[in-house]
Amino acid sequence: xxxxxxxxxxxxxxxxxxxxxxxxxxxxxxxxxxxxxxxxxxxxxxxxxxxxxxxxxxxxxxxxxxxxxxxxxxxxxxxxxxxxxxxxxxxxxxxxxxxxxxxxxxxxxxxxxxxx
Amino acid sequence: xxxxxxxxxxxxxxxxxxxxxxxxxxxxxxxxxxxxxxxxxxxxxxxxxxxxxxxxxxxxxxxxxxxxxxxxxxxxxxxxxxxxxxxxxxxxxxxxxxxxxxxxxxxxxxxxxxxxxxxxxxxxxxxxxxxxxxxxxxxxxxxxx
Numbered sequence: 001x002x003x004x005x006x007x008x009x010x011x012x013x014x015x016x017x018x019x020x021x022x023x024x025x026x027x028x029x030x031x032x033x034x035x036x037x038x039x040x041x042x043x044x045x046x047x048x049x050x051x052x053x054x055x056x057x058x059x060x061x062x063x064x065x066x067x068x069x070x071x072x073x074x075x076x077x078x079x080x081x082x083x084x085x086x087x088x089x090x091x092x093x094x095x096x097x098x099x100x101x102x103x104x105x106x107x108x109x110x111x112x113x114x115x116x
Numbered sequence: 117x118x119x120x121x122x123x124x125x126x127x128x129x130x131x132x133x134x135x136x137x138x139x140x141x142x143x144x145x146x147x148x149x150x151x152x153x154x155x156x157x158x159x160x161x162x163x164x165x166x167x168x169x170x171x172x173x174x175x176x177x178x179x180x181x182x183x184x185x186x187x188x189x190x191x192x193x194x195x196x197x198x199x200x201x202x203x204x205x206x207x208x209x210x211x212x213x214x215x216x217x218x219x220x221x222x223x224x225x226x227x228x229x230x231x232x233x234x235x236x237x238x239x240x241x242x243x244x245x246x247x248x249x250x251x252x253x254x255x256x257x258x259x260x261x
Contacts, residue, residue: 019160054153058228058232
C-alpha cells in the first residue's frame with residue numbers, strides 16, 4: 001500500500017493513500033490494528049486520513065470495523081478525515097458514521113483531539 | 117462520452133483472484149468514458165461486491181463455469197450485467213435487508229455488499245434464463261446518486 005504515517009501531538013495519523021478493496025484489504029487491516037495499539041500506548045487518538053482513498057469496498061469496511069473493536073476497550077478514539085463524496089456515501093450507507101467521528105480536515109481532527 | 121456500441125465484455129473464472137484483472141479493465145473502460153469520478157468509483161465498488169457475492173454464495177460447482185460481465189453506456193446511463201451458470205442465486209433477496217446498525221454488527225455476512233449495491237445504483241434486477249443467473253444494475257451518470 002501507499003501507506004504513510006505521522007505522529008502529531010501524541011496522535012497517530014495514518015494515510016492509506018489508495019483505494020481499499022480485495023487486493024489490499026488484508027494489508028490495510030494488518031497496518032491499521034497496530035496503529036490502534038500504538039495510539040493506545042501513546043495515549044492519543046488514531047486519525048485515518050482518507051485523502052487519495054477514492055473508494056473502499058466491504059472488505060475494507062470490515063478492516064475498519066476490526067480497528068473499532070480493537071479500540072473499544074481502550075481510550076483510543078478513531079477519527080476520520082479527507083473523505084471524498086464516494087467515501088462519505090459509503091460510510092453513510094454502511095452506518096459507519098455511527099462508529100467514527102468524521103472531520104472535514106486533518107486540522108479540525110487534530111483540534112478535536114486537543115480539546116479532549 | 118463513449119459510443120453506445122462500446123461495450124466492455126469480460127469473462128472470468130469464479131475465483132476471487134480474478135477480481136484484480138476485472139477491476140483494472142473496468143477502471144480503464146470507465147475512465148475512457150470520461151465519467152465523473154464519483155460514478156466511476158461507485159461502479160468499481162458495485163462490481164467487486166457483486167462478483168464477490170457470486171463467487172462466495174452463488175457460482176459455481178464446476179471449475180469450467182465462468183462469469184460474464186458486460187458494461188455499456190447509453191443516454192447518460194451505465195448498464196452492468198453479470199451472468200453466471202451457477203445455482204439459482206438472487207443477491208437481492210438473500211442478503212442486504214439489514215439495517216445500518218445490524219450491518220455494522222455483522223460485517224462478515226454478504227449483506228453489506230448487497231446493501232452498497234442497492235444504494236449506490238439506480239436500479240437492480242435479477243432474472244434466471246436458460247439455466248443462468250443474470251444480475252443487472254444501472255447507474256445514472258447525471259446527477260450521480
